[in-house]
Amino acid sequence: MFDDLPPDLERLETLRTWHALWVARIDEKIRQVRVQAEQQERAAAAREERRxxxxxxxxxxxxxxxxxxxxxxxxxxxxxxxxxxxxxxxxxxxxxxxxxxxxxxxxxxxxxx
Structure with a gap:
């Protein structure tokens, strides 16, 4: 098996923390983009109704x-x-x-x- 991770626990935990922070940032950005898309859809539907x-x-x-x-x-x-x-x-x-x-x-x- 291909294993390029460090062998010691301290560095593995550091990598785990680092990647968990990035996953949290990515999840938050996904949430923001979804909210923005929903707002744009609602605005487009409202414009369509008023036309x-x-x-x-x-x-x-x-x-x-x-x-x-x-x-x-x-x-x-x-x-x-x-x-x-x-x-x-x-x-x-x-x-x-x-x-x-x-x-x-x-x-x-x-x-x-």
Whole structure:
């Protein structure tokens, strides 16, 4: 058998203590990473629950006209978007507001086939 450990009890106990401390540090880090992952999952679930089904994007001006309609998960929706219900999104598209060419809310709303 391959035995590269020291032969005396004192050094073996020192190695045992050293490695026990490292195992404790590793266990604590694993616990911290698991807690952080759970917090991130909860935060992502909360964001998912708050996400609206439809978005209307507005221009820079406070009283600006709507610029576009997006689905709630569209990556192209800007920061000046507001959540709306399906009827409001349909009326906006029917009223001439441009439907996003990436997420195609007009198709999802049943306005186009």
């Amino acid at each position: 609206p089904d439809w978005l209307i994007e507005y221009g820079l001006n406070r009283d600006a006209m709507p610029l576009g309609v997006h689905t709630g998960d569209c990556h192209m929706a800007g920061k000046r978007s507001k959540g709306v219900d399906a009827d409001t999104a349909r009326r906006a598209i029917a009223g001439g507001v441009e439907a996003c060419s990436h997420c195609r809310p007009d198709t999802a709303l049943g306005l186009l086939e």
